[in-house]
Amino acid sequence: MSRSKPLAYQSAKAVLEHISFGKRKHLYAICPAIRKMEEILPYHLELVELFSIADCFFLIVDSFKFCFGEYEGNCIIMINLSTAALRRIRLTCLEPKKAVEKFVLYNLSREGTRIKTVDLITGPEFIKKCIPIDIKNLxxxxxxxxxxxxxxxxxxxxxxxxxxxxxxxxxxxSEWNRESIRIESWMKSEEVADYCNKVSKRTDSPIGSRLMARHNSPVEFLFDILHSNMNARKTVLNGRECATIAIDESTELNVYSSTDNHHYVVVEVCARGTAVDQV
Structure with a gap:
């Protein structure tokens, strides 16, 4: 029986791009012919988690955990979370922070990278050096x-x-490119007002994008700040008292107390005229 012909270059790229992170790294190690291709193709990942403890840095990519620290000299330890197998994969002359930066930028800073969930327990400065990538949940x-x-x-x-x-x-x-932000930590009225001020100056926020945050004061305190400092209008939105700030000719920022939980305040970008002035 004759062997099947090798995949054409474009077909090979399409297949390799959608192979899991672990399998791609395995193919990279055993198949020199695909290494140049693999190094430029983006990843499609389920999970990326990044955190640090003391001077050690930890990165989880799907089912693999990478530890960057001073273990008998600077090295990287890889743990397969699905099998609990542990392997020291590389000695490096770089200190742990530089080593994790190089690893993250090499693997994630690729055009077309898509990640379903990113969990940043700590966010080191170097992550903003990445080229823009697609993230569904942050x-x-x-x-x-x-x-x-x-x-x-x-x-x-x-x-x-x-x-x-x-x-x-x-x-x-306020600079996050987002559809929905939920802040579980308590925010002061002054912080929410500052967020509103910054978002009201952005004309690229899509209608429907919103921030929902725990608020540690009665919403009336926030309204007073918005009325006095930002000339917010006193309005009504779906029967709720609201403060409205104009963004441009087509959009406005509406601030109101959540009907689901009075401890939360909502800041939402709406079409101009969504809220009506109080009589």
Whole structure:
């Protein structure tokens, strides 16, 4: 029986691009012929998680966990989470922070990369060096850094642990390319107002994009700040008291208390005229 002919280059690219992270790395190791192709093709991943403990950095990519630290000299340890197999894969002269930066940028900073869920327990500065990638769900435990994205993230969840003395970085959050942001940590009225001020200056926010955040004061305090500092109009939206800030001729920013949970405040980009002035 004759052997089947090798796949054409474009067909091989299409197949290789959609192979799982682990299998691609295995093929890269045993098949020199596909290495140049593999090095430029984007990944389609289910999960990327990044965090650090002391001077060690940890990266989870789908079912593989990579540990960057000073283990008998600087090295990278790979753990297959599905089999618990552990392997020291490379000695490096780089310190752990530089090693994880090189690894992340080499593997993720590829045009066309798509990740279903990104969990940033800590966000080192280097992740913003990535080229824009596609992320469906983003979970962050700090708001200092983020991955650039080329399409809006469908869902962003922010929860800063109480033991971390950090406030929500409204400048960073307002720049996120997103559809929905849910902040589980408490935000002050001044922080929500600052977020509103920054978002109201963006004309590229899609209608329907919203932030839902825990708010530690009565919503009336927030309304007072928006009315006095941003000339927000006193309006009504679906029977709820609302503060409305004009963005441009076609959109407006509406701020109101959530009907599902009074501890949350909602900031939503709407079509101009969605909210009506209070009588």
């Amino acid at each position: 979970i962050v435990k700090a708001t200092s850094e983020w991955f650039p994205t080329n399409i809006p993230v469908e869902n962003v969840a922010v929860e800063i642990p109480g033991r971390i003395a950090e406030r929500i970085n409204t400048e960073i959050v």
